[in-house]
Amino acid sequence: MTDFKESLGMYLIAFGVIAFIFAQSLFFIVKSWKHGKELGIKKETMINTITSSILFSIAPAISILVTVFVLAKALGVILPWIRLTVIGNLAYETVAAETALNNLGGSLSMEIDDMKQFSTVIWAMTIGSVFPLTFLPIVCKKLQNKIGGAVSKNEKTKKLGDILAAAAFIGIISAFIARAINGCTVVKEPVLDAAGNPALNEAGEKIMQSVIKESAGLLSILTLVFAIVIMLILMLLCKKIKALEKFESFAMPLAMFAAMGCAVLFSKILPQDLAGFTWYEIGGVLK
Amino acid sequence: MSKSKNYFDKVHVWGAVWNYSALLMMLMVPVASSILLSTWPSLGIMGKVIATLAPLYWVTGIIEVVTYVPMLGAGGTYLSFVTGNISNLKLPCGLNAMENAKVHPNTEEGEVISTISIAVSSLTTTVVIAVGVLAFAMVFDSASNNPTFQAAFNNVLPALFGALGASYFAKHWKLGITPVICGVLVLFISPATGVGVLMFVTIIASLIAAFIIYKDLWLDDFKAMRAKKKAEKAK
Numbered sequence: 001m002t003d004f005k006e007s008l009g010m011y012l013i014a015f016g017v018i019a020f021i022f023a024q025s026l027f028f029i030v031k032s033w034k035h036g037k038e039l040g041i042k043k044e045t046m047i048n049t050i051t052s053s054i055l056f057s058i059a060p061a062i063s064i065l066v067t068v069f070v071l072a073k074a075l076g077v078i079l080p081w082i083r084l085t086v087i088g089n090l091a092y093e094t095v096a097a098e099t100a101l102n103n104l105g106g107s108l109s110m111e112i113d114d115m116k117q118f119s120t121v122i123w124a125m126t127i128g129s130v131f132p133l134t135f136l137p138i139v140c141k142k143l144q145n146k147i148g149g150a151v152s153k154n155e156k157t158k159k160l161g162d163i164l165a166a167a168a169f170i171g172i173i174s175a176f177i178a179r180a181i182n183g184c185t186v187v188k189e190p191v192l193d194a195a196g197n198p199a200l201n202e203a204g205e206k207i208m209q210s211v212i213k214e215s216a217g218l219l220s221i222l223t224l225v226f227a228i229v230i231m232l233i234l235m236l237l238c239k240k241i242k243a244l245e246k247f248e249s250f251a252m253p254l255a256m257f258a259a260m261g262c263a264v265l266f267s268k269i270l271p272q273d274l275a276g277f278t279w280y281e282i283g284g285v286l287k
Numbered sequence: 288m289s290k291s292k293n294y295f296d297k298v299h300v301w302g303a304v305w306n307y308s309a310l311l312m313m314l315m316v317p318v319a320s321s322i323l324l325s326t327w328p329s330l331g332i333m334g335k336v337i338a339t340l341a342p343l344y345w346v347t348g349i350i351e352v353v354t355y356v357p358m359l360g361a362g363g364t365y366l367s368f369v370t371g372n373i374s375n376l377k378l379p380c381g382l383n384a385m386e387n388a389k390v391h392p393n394t395e396e397g398e399v400i401s402t403i404s405i406a407v408s409s410l411t412t413t414v415v416i417a418v419g420v421l422a423f424a425m426v427f428d429s430a431s432n433n434p435t436f437q438a439a440f441n442n443v444l445p446a447l448f449g450a451l452g453a454s455y456f457a458k459h460w461k462l463g464i465t466p467v468i469c470g471v472l473v474l475f476i477s478p479a480t481g482v483g484v485l486m487f488v489t490i491i492a493s494l495i496a497a498f499i500i501y502k503d504l505w506l507d508d509f510k511a512m513r514a515k516k517k518a519e520k521a522k
Contacts, residue, residue, distance in 0.1 A: 009319075016312075018417055021413050022410065024406075025406040026406075028301075028406045029403055029406045032402040045400075046399075046400075049400050057407070057415075058411060059443060060412070062419070064412060064415075065415060068419070068420060072424075081420045082316060084371070084372075099340055103332050104332060116328065119326050127333075128341075131348040132351060132352050132368050133307075133369070136352060137299070137307070139356070140352075144361060144393065146357075163497055164497055166458075167462050167493040168490050168494060170463050171486065171489040171492065171493035172486055173448050174467045174470050175466075175482055175485040175486040175490075176447075176482065178469075178474055178489065179470070180445035181474075182475060183474045183480070223446050224448070227449025228453040232457060235453070235457060255449075256447050257446075260442060263439050267438035268435075279478070280478060
């Protein structure tokens with residue numbers, strides 16, 4: 001492991017970023033809590049919101065943690081840690097880092113031991129992702145006033161507003177459900193020649209190909225189906241059994257963990273060919 | 288109403304201050320690391336990198352702002368755009384909290400609940416990542432390569448959106464069919480379509496389906512508006 005990627009200075013930068021996120025989050029919690037009290041929202045409701053949000057966030061946070069370690073192979077642990085704590089998500093950060101490294105003749109599949117490459121990657125990741133922050137405060141209020149205005153007219157318009165909000169959200173969920181059914185993730189990588197060096201085209205540029213890194217398959221579909229079924233059962237139980245009513249907010253994270261458990265179970269009990277079956281071959285090239 | 292306006296106005300002022308502070312803080316990360324390493328990227332290379340990334344990131348950035356802002360609430364928006372992972376964590380978390388508390392987006396109650404939920408989610412994520420990095424940095428190679436964990440974490444998104452989808456589909460099952468079919472069809476033609484573009488397609492499909500399925504609602508409203516205008520003109 002090369003030292004400069006995980007020096008004390010880099011740790012201090014990471015702690016600085018974390019301190020900022022803590023300050024911002026706590027500021028908004030305090031202000032909202034106070035206003036919630038003024039509005040007469042029950043303390044129990046707000047505590048429930050906190051508990052269920054913690055439970056809801058643990059599994060995705062662990063999956064983000066895993067992606068920190070995926071990027072850590074090339075970038076050391078601190079840079080991915082910082083980038084995935086603020087704004088970043090794996091897809092953006094991977095593309096930014098890979099683009100920067102390709103321009104310098106490197107790749108994320110190798111450990112970076114050149115300071116200039118590392119510095120370029122940090123700048124590329126930052127400049128790529130901070131763009132929304134430059135104009136968000138200018139448009140946020142206008143966008144919300146428009147929506148707020150649209151939903152606060154008469155009863156029918158209000159109902160239509162609720163339906164459209166639900167439809168927009170169902171649209172988001174559907175994209176992820178469709179990807180769990182038949183999507184795949186590709187990463188652009190250079191084509192290698194017989195000697196293992198990047199092949200070049202007539203203009204002297206690297207020839208790139210789309211290599212499949214993730215793909216939907218039997219396991220993703222089973223996880224999706226079980227998540228839906230378990231959630232429906234839990235919702236039904238909470239509705240039918242009075243004593244379980246107060247646990248309704250925990251149904252969602254519980255169903256999510258249970259479905260992830262099912263994924264592990266199926267990966268163990270199904271024959272390997274079947275459990276590992278994906279529509280697109282991992283490591284293959286997408287035409 | 289005026290009190291409500293005051294609160295939302297305040298949130299936008301706090302949000303703008305935190306937003307630009309975050310922008311400054313984030314730009315300080317590469318500056319500080321370049322000073323620390325005593326090396327700066329060459330302008331030529333950075334120009335090339337930005338030319339490649341800008342169309343992709345900046346267009347997605349605009350789409351994200353337009354798509355998410357109306358659903359996240361004011362405070363939730365400012366927090367989410369700083370801490371990221373919006374579509375796979377902050378947005379579902381905020382909406383789930385509002386659903387549980389039986390409050391609606393774009394109301395003061397919805398604003399309070401979604402902001403608390405997204406702030407708590409940001410804290411939880413930050414703590415889990417920090418503790419995880421500090422605790423597992425030494426053993427991360429074996430953990431990230433453990434096939435048992437891989438099966439679970441490779442399938443976080445199907446598990447998350449399956450469970451979340453079930454609660455919405457149970458209530459609005461009619462709305463769910465069209466966007467899922469559209470999404471699957473797009474991926475059938477172009478399997479590597481990124482989630483940002485795919486989401487744009489499925490949201491449009493879902494809204495069109497909602498307009499067709501619930502046409503009585505907006506047609507009546509539209510007719511009433513026209514009648515009102517006619518009556519006003521006649522006067």
